[in-house]
Structure formats: C-alpha cells, structure tokens
Amino acid sequence: MRKNKKNKPDILKFNKIKKSSNVIFNIIFIIASIISIAPIIYVLMISLTSEKALARYGYHLIPREFSLDAYIFLYQEADVILKALLISIIVTCVGTIVGVILTSTMGYVLSRPNYKLKGFLSWIVFIPMIFNGGMIATYVVYTNFLGLKDTIWSLILPLAVSSFNVIICKTFFKTTIPESIIESARIDGASQLNIFIKIVLPISKPVLATISLFLSFGYWNDWFLSSLYINDSNLLSLQALLNNIQKNIEYLANNPTAGVSLQQYKNQMPKEGVRMAIAIIIALPIACIYPFFQKYFISGLTIGAVKG
Amino acid sequence: MVMVKGTKKNKQKIKNVKRKWRKDDFELTLLAAPTFIWYILFSFIPMFGIIIAFKKYETFPGRGFIYNLLHSDWVGFENFRYLFKSNTLFILLRNTIGYNLIFIILGIIVPVTLAIMISLIYSKRKSKAYQTMMFFPHFMSWVVVSYFVFAFLSMDKGVFNNILTFFGGDSIKWYMESKYWPYILIFMQLWKTVGYNMVIYLASIAGISGQLYEAAVIDGATKWQQVKYITLPSLKTIIVMMFILNVGRILNSDFGLFFQITRGIPGSLYNVASTLDTYVYMALRSSSPIGMTAAATFFQSVTGCITILLANWIVRKVDNENAII
Numbered sequence: 001m002r003k004n005k006k007n008k009p010d011i012l013k014f015n016k017i018k019k020s021s022n023v024i025f026n027i028i029f030i031i032a033s034i035i036s037i038a039p040i041i042y043v044l045m046i047s048l049t050s051e052k053a054l055a056r057y058g059y060h061l062i063p064r065e066f067s068l069d070a071y072i073f074l075y076q077e078a079d080v081i082l083k084a085l086l087i088s089i090i091v092t093c094v095g096t097i098v099g100v101i102l103t104s105t106m107g108y109v110l111s112r113p114n115y116k117l118k119g120f121l122s123w124i125v126f127i128p129m130i131f132n133g134g135m136i137a138t139y140v141v142y143t144n145f146l147g148l149k150d151t152i153w154s155l156i157l158p159l160a161v162s163s164f165n166v167i168i169c170k171t172f173f174k175t176t177i178p179e180s181i182i183e184s185a186r187i188d189g190a191s192q193l194n195i196f197i198k199i200v201l202p203i204s205k206p207v208l209a210t211i212s213l214f215l216s217f218g219y220w221n222d223w224f225l226s227s228l229y230i231n232d233s234n235l236l237s238l239q240a241l242l243n244n245i246q247k248n249i250e251y252l253a254n255n256p257t258a259g260v261s262l263q264q265y266k267n268q269m270p271k272e273g274v275r276m277a278i279a280i281i282i283a284l285p286i287a288c289i290y291p292f293f294q295k296y297f298i299s300g301l302t303i304g305a306v307k308g
Numbered sequence: 309m310v311m312v313k314g315t316k317k318n319k320q321k322i323k324n325v326k327r328k329w330r331k332d333d334f335e336l337t338l339l340a341a342p343t344f345i346w347y348i349l350f351s352f353i354p355m356f357g358i359i360i361a362f363k364k365y366e367t368f369p370g371r372g373f374i375y376n377l378l379h380s381d382w383v384g385f386e387n388f389r390y391l392f393k394s395n396t397l398f399i400l401l402r403n404t405i406g407y408n409l410i411f412i413i414l415g416i417i418v419p420v421t422l423a424i425m426i427s428l429i430y431s432k433r434k435s436k437a438y439q440t441m442m443f444f445p446h447f448m449s450w451v452v453v454s455y456f457v458f459a460f461l462s463m464d465k466g467v468f469n470n471i472l473t474f475f476g477g478d479s480i481k482w483y484m485e486s487k488y489w490p491y492i493l494i495f496m497q498l499w500k501t502v503g504y505n506m507v508i509y510l511a512s513i514a515g516i517s518g519q520l521y522e523a524a525v526i527d528g529a530t531k532w533q534q535v536k537y538i539t540l541p542s543l544k545t546i547i548v549m550m551f552i553l554n555v556g557r558i559l560n561s562d563f564g565l566f567f568q569i570t571r572g573i574p575g576s577l578y579n580v581a582s583t584l585d586t587y588v589y590m591a592l593r594s595s596s597p598i599g600m601t602a603a604a605t606f607f608q609s610v611t612g613c614i615t616i617l618l619a620n621w622i623v624r625k626v627d628n629e630n631a632i633i
Contacts, residue, residue: 015522026434029422029426030438032438033438033441036442036503037441039457040444043455059467105342109336115332116330116333127352128351132354132355132612133351136588136601137360138357140357141357145374157346220449239451246571275455279452301507302512
C-alpha cells in the first residue's frame with residue numbers, strides 16, 4: 001500500500017494534462033457552472049426589484065430599485081402560501097417515511113438468499129421497470145378504482161416506491177450486511193421483523209439516507225400529480241400553486257391593506273415580483289440543502305448502477 | 309449447508325425447490341406484504357388497464373373500475389383507427405422520437421466528455437465545486453425552471469430582448485416563434501441533465517484502477533490514447549445501460565420539459581413542442597373520450613417494453629457482458 005502511494009505521484013506526474021489544457025478545461029467548467037446557477041440568481045434579483053422598475057426597465061441582474069414588496073405581499077397573503085407550504089411539507093415528510101418503510105422492507109426481503117418467494121418478488125419489482133400501463137390506465141385506476149382524486153394520498157402513494165430504489169436497497173443489504181450477524185440472531189430466536197428493525201436498519205444508515213433524499217426531493221418537486229388529481233384548492237402544494245398562478249395570479253390577493261378596495265389592491269399587487277418570489281421560496285431551500293447531501297446522492301447512484 | 313456429492317446433491321436440489329414453508333419464509337412474506345400490495349395496486353392493476361385501448365370505456369355511475377372495464381363494449385381497433393386518421397399523430401411521433409434520439413445521443417456524448425475532462429483537472433477542490441454547481445439544475449422542478457426561462461424569454465422584459473434592443477435590434481416574441489424552440493428545448497434538457505449524468509460517469513471513472521494508467525504511462529501512451537483505450541472502454545458498461553433504459557422510453561417524453569418550458573404549449577408552438585405525452589395529458593384534462601387517448605398510451609407502453617427487450621437482446625448478441633436483463 002505505502003509503496004503504491006509513494007510510487008503513484010512519481011509515475012502519474014508524467015500523466016497530467018498540459019498546463020494550457022488545464023486552463024482551457026477550467027474555463028469551460030467555469031462557464032458551465034455559471035450557466036447552471038445563473039438563472040436562479042437572476043430570478044432572485046427580479047424578485048427583489050420593485051414592480052415599477054420592472055415595468056420600466058425590464059428584468060436586470062442588478063435591481064434598479066431594490067424592494068421587498070413581493071415578499072411583503074406574500075407575507076400579507078400568508079394564509080395561501082402557508083397552506084401550500086404545509087401541504088408540501090406534509091406530503092414530503094409522510095411520503096418519505098412511507099416510501100422508506102416500503103422500499104427498505106422489500107429490499108431486505110429480496111436480499112435474503114434462502115427466501116422461498118425471492119424469485120417471484122424479484123419479478124414483481126423488475127417488471128414495472130420495463131412495462132407500465134401508461135398515463136390513461138393509471139389515471140383511470142387511481143381515480144376510479146382507488147378513489148384517490150382530491151385526496152392527499154394521491155400526492156403521496158404513487159411516488160412511494162420505485163423499483164430503482166428497491167434495487168439500491170437490496171444491493172446495499174446484500175453487500176454490506178454480514179450473513180453471520182443475521183444467522184446468530186436467528187439462532188437466538190429473534191424474528192425477522194426484529195432482526196430487520198434492531199440490527200439491519202441501524203447499520204444501514206447510509207442507504208436509508210440516500211433513499212430518503214431521492215424520495216424527499218421527488219415529493220418536494222412534484223407538480224404533475226397535483227395537476228392531474230387535485231382540484232381542491234386546499235390541497236395545492238407550493239409547486240402546484242406556482243403552476244396555477246402562471247395564468248391567474250390575482251386569486252392570491254384577498255387580504256387588502258387598510259383603506260384600499262379589493263380591486264385596487266389587486267391592481268397594485270407586484271405581479272411579476274410575486275411570481276418570481278414564489279419560485280425562489282421553492283428553489284432556495286433546495287439550493288441551500290443539496291450540497292450537503294450530494295455525497296449520498298452519488299453513492300446511491302453508484303450502488304444502483306451495479307447489477308444485482 | 310454442506311453439499312454432499314452424487315445422488316444426495318440432486319435430492320438436496322429437489323428439497324430446495326419443494327421445500328416446506330419455514331417460519332422464516334412466513335415472516336419475510338409478512339415484511340414484504342405492504343410493498344407487494346403497493347405494486348399490485350399502483351403498478352399491476354394499471355397494466356391491465358391497457359385493454360381500455362380496445363374498448364369504448366364508459367363509467368357506470370356507482371360502479372368501480374373493474375365493473376366498468378368488464379362491461380364496456382369491445383371496439384377492437386376502432387380507437388387506433390381514429391388515432392391513425394388524425395394528422396397530429398405524425399407530428400407527435402416525429403417530435404417524440406426525434407427529440408428523444410437527440411437527447412439520447414447528446415445525453416451520452418456531452419456528459420461523458422465533460423466527465424473525462426473534469427477528471428483530468430489538476431485541482432480536486434475546483435472539480436468538486438464545479439460538480440456541485442452543475443448538479444444544481446437536477447434539483448429544480450420544471451415548474452420552477454419554466455420561470456427561470458421566462459425571465460430570459462419574456463417579450464417585454466426578458467434578458468434576451470433587453471440585449472437585442474440595447475444593440476438596436478428588434479425584440480422577438482419568443483413564445484410565438486416556433487423556429488427557435490427545438491434549440492431551446494434541447495438546450496434546456498441538457499441544462500437540466502448534464503450535471504447529473506456527468507456525476508454518474510465520473511463515479512465510474514473514479515472506479516477505474518490506477519494501475520491501468522500507470523502501465524499505459526510506462527508504455528508511453530499519450531493522454532488521448534489513455535482516454536481512448538482505457539477510460540472509454542471502462543465506461544462502456546454504464547453507457548450501454550443508460551442507452552438501453554433510454555431507448556425503452558423512446559415514446560415517452562419528459563413531460564415537464566415540453567409542457568412547462570413552453571408555458572402550456574401555446575398553439576403557435578404546437579408543431580414543435582407537442583409529444584405523445586403532452587397530447588395524452590391535454591386529452592385527459594379536456595375530458596375527451598378516454599379510449600382514443602388510451603390507444604396512444606397503449607403504443608407507448610408496448611413499444612417501450614418491446615424496444616427495451618430488443619435493445620437488450622441486441623446488446624446481448626454483441627457483447628453478453630453488458631446486457632441488463
């Protein structure tokens with residue numbers, strides 16, 4: 001090992017790209033990085049610009065007139081926003097918990113080598129990866145057979161299990177949990193459920209973190225299920241709200257400030273700024289959180305890519 | 309278990325196949341039951357729903373889905389005939405398959421190239437920073453991204469028109485002009501997926517044994533030869549896997565991309581931005597008869613399944629190592 005370490009720099013010293021190539025590569029990646037994150041910075045700046053300046057000068061990277069009007073307006077209309085935020089948070093939390101439970105149990109069962117139904121269940125997990133009923137059949141079954149229309153479950157259950165996640169779990173359990181631990185627990189008379197909860201889960205934190213991340217980002221970002229199954233405005237998540245106000249933003253305005261009629265208030269509302277502000281409210285938490293969890297994401301992706 | 313030679317081994321095998329249920333099996337089945345039920349309800353029952361395509365599906369008040377399905381009339385290929393008659397099918401198929409082919413090709417070439425480049429950068433710290441920034445678009449939903457795009461393309465306020473008018477040009481009605489949209493859609497798809505895919509390939513590159521490169525250096529291989537003879541062949545497995553999975557989705561499209569970025573596909577952009585998925589979605593929202601659109605989704609499901617199996621079969625013929633099934 002040590003010899004290797006000592007040798008490596010020597011040999012690979014001759015294996016670097018040219019200085020000029022390095023500079024060029026760096027420039028390319030700096031440009032790519034800017035393209036990746038510029039839009040959100042830009043939208044943030046728009047949301048911090050006063051409506052007057054937007055109307056006059058259009059969108060600019062540096063606010064011509066700095067103002068918090070859009071956010072103040074949202075604060076006044078907090079009931080709508082908070083309701084949507086609450087739905088988003090409930091769906092994300094409940095969905096992630098349900099999803100992790102369903103995914104990890106199935107992953108564990110499939111990782112047991114002598115389980116009688118292993119082959120059958122493997123197919124059950126695998127077939128949906130290559131064949132599905134399509135949007136129409138799915139829609140009809142969810143609304144007509146499962147009665148999910150306008151319930152919060154329509155936002156939670158469809159995304160709870162994905163075969164990809166089950167396979168990540170299975171691969172992890174197979175490769176990292178020593179058979180001997182489980183065997184000895186069996187000999188001591190523990191039931192499989194006990195083994196799973198008391199032994200397997202505590203040593204599987206990395207994979208559980210990965211799955212939770214995949215799920216929670218999926219739930220937080222979902223607007224498609226809302227647009228199909230939700231008509232009730234009490235069940236709109238933040239994403240769905242943003243999706244709806246593309247066409248009609250005025251329905252947000254219903255708590256006029258003192259001395260202003262509702263119509264005046266609607267006319268005065270900082271429409272452009274508010275749209276961008278809601279986009280920021282959705283995007284910013286993710287932008288702040290994801291760098292810390294990136295390594296879990298990458299590990300999950302690489303585990304999933306192993307044939308198992 | 310100790311394996312014994314000869315006839316006993318065969319007995320052992322038979323025993324394994326016809327083994328009685330043990331307590332273990334029972335407990336594991338209980339553990340798997342909730343997820344199994346989920347798969348039945350949310351995956352397998354909709355699969356049977358594809359026969360809606362051959363029926364004149366109607367809902368009988370107060371009856372469930374299965375009753376409706378059984379009591380709707382069979383219409384054979386009537387729904388398909390209707391679909392083939394409509395002029396839109398050609399456009400839908402052209403867009404769906406055309407965009408997907410471009411996405412598959414660019415979606416492999418660009419991230420792989422970038423992954424190889426970023427693995428060669430001197431400073432590991434910088435490389436991490438670039439990865440983090442380029443990973444960012446993956447975490448944005450298409451709804452949010454559509455607002456990002458709007459900030460650039462808005463008619464009277466957007467950046468592009470600001471720049472154009474600043475240099476004395478005329479502003480362009482971006483959301484009305486279909487000729488720009490293929491490029492915008494392709495660019496946005498790349499914008500959202502390149503960082504993510506780059507990280508996947510980069511993880512594979514990191515797994516390549518350093519000794520291969522050392523040997524290559526000793527043999528006097530140039531950097532370019534190393535990429536060609538070591539890096540790319542090592543990435544082959546993962547590239548093939550991504551390729552097979554994407555080919556299986558050739559008739560599906562990233563619905564959000566086409567629907568959200570164009571702000572709901574206005575009429576002027578219909579010809580360049582509508583795909584099978586958006587067509588089905590619009591039909592669902594507009595309460596037109598379900599059978600017609602079910603014919604379109606029947607195509608998607610069946611073709612998807614066939615292409616995946618076909619692609620896998622071809623890959624297996626050429627190179628057994630890399631088949632996924």
